[in-house]
Amino acid sequence: MLNTATMKMPEDQFLNVLSYLVVDSVFAMSSTCRQLHEWCSLFKAVDAGEEELRNADLALLVRRFPAVNDLTIRSASRLTTAYEVLAEIGPQLVSLKLAGARIIRDDTFRDMVRTFESMRYLSLNGTFYVKSQAINALAKAGQQLQEVSLCGFRQLKDEDVQFLLDSCPSLSVLSVADCTTLGSLVLRSTQLETLDVSRCIHISEMSLETPGLTRLDANWCTKLPDCAVESLVGSCLALEHLGLKGCSALVSPTIQSAKLRSLDLSLCGKLTTCSISGPSLTTLKVAMCMGLNSLTLELPVMISLDLSMLGVKNLTLNCNKLVYANLRGSYKLESANIQSRCPGLSVVDLCGTKINPEAFVRSDGEGEGDVIQGGAPLPWHTY
DSSP states (O other): OOEEOOOSSTTHHHHHHHTTSOHHHHHHHHHHOHHHHHHHTTOOEEEOOSSOOOHHHHHHHHHHOTTOOEEEESOOTTOSSTHHHHHHHGGGOSEEEEOOOTTOOHHHHHHHHTTOTTOOEEEOTTOOSOOHHHHHHHHHHOTTOOEEEOTTOTTOOHHHHHHHHHHOTTOOEEEOTTOTTOOEEEEEOSSOOEEEOTTOTTOOEEEEEOTTOOEEEOTTOTTOOHHHHHHHHHHOTTOOEEEOTTOTTOSSOEEEOSSOOEEEOTTOTTOOEEEEEOTTOOEEEOTTOTTOOEEEEEOTTOOEEEOTTOOOSEEEEEOTTOOEEEOTTOTTOOGGGEEEEOTTOOEEEOTTSOOOGGGSOBSSOOSOOEEEETTEEEEOOBO
């Protein structure tokens, strides 16, 4: 279906109709209705919808919407010779989202991206076979680029990523997710704020000199070791969000960060020992880390903590503002192996564990909290 950007004009009532029609129907209507044809010529943002576009469809789409500068094509798998049409309107495009262009040739790709001098937001996900020279042509042309996604570029090399950052001085958001040829990524950039390298399954080394980086998604980087993660956290001092979900090479990382606010370590199957210290950390995920034996947490602003269904045997908590702790199903954890300094703790869920409620002691001496054990609330033990 075709979607167009909302405009503050009388034809707004037609936009709701257009959004539920397939592209062919819009083409047919605009060719027979003069008023609709004139309105189509004003649209700047066009979404071609979910159906697969053919070469003729794309050419007709551009003719119907000659003023378009924001174009989304969600399925380009059937496009072969129509990229010259995108090259023709390239100078006016500010945003292009093109998904599934798997069979585009290098020379065709180069001819298209060379016209992208006004482009700011570019997503070319799933273009498997484009090689370095064509990618570098994009970097040279896209001086105005601010956000780029090259998800699934199977031929992207480590040095291509740095060349892109060097060539695009305004680039602040970059995704190279699922680029499986990346292996040793060394990046330097003062403007980069968000980096997505998720599912880059062969990355075993990563060094970042990116002082402005606030978000790093490295989920499912299955060869990323402890030393690389510790180095990343230590060098990216502005980092606030870190995703390490499914990083199966992590064994015993120590993560210390002053700015980090959210951390995801879920599904790290080989994780055995982990120490996390973060004065700003408010969100922590460690679900399904079934090999985890020892966990040390120094999280002074953490309010709610979910450590359920873990195989952890030793637990150290230093969380001054912690109110709720869920240890449900942590069947290996025993009272003698818990060290807790959580003066504000009010509710602990111990269902399915061997833990004695006395392992969690409120030090303020005021009021009562609840320990839930075996499904029934028990009185708090205050000393």
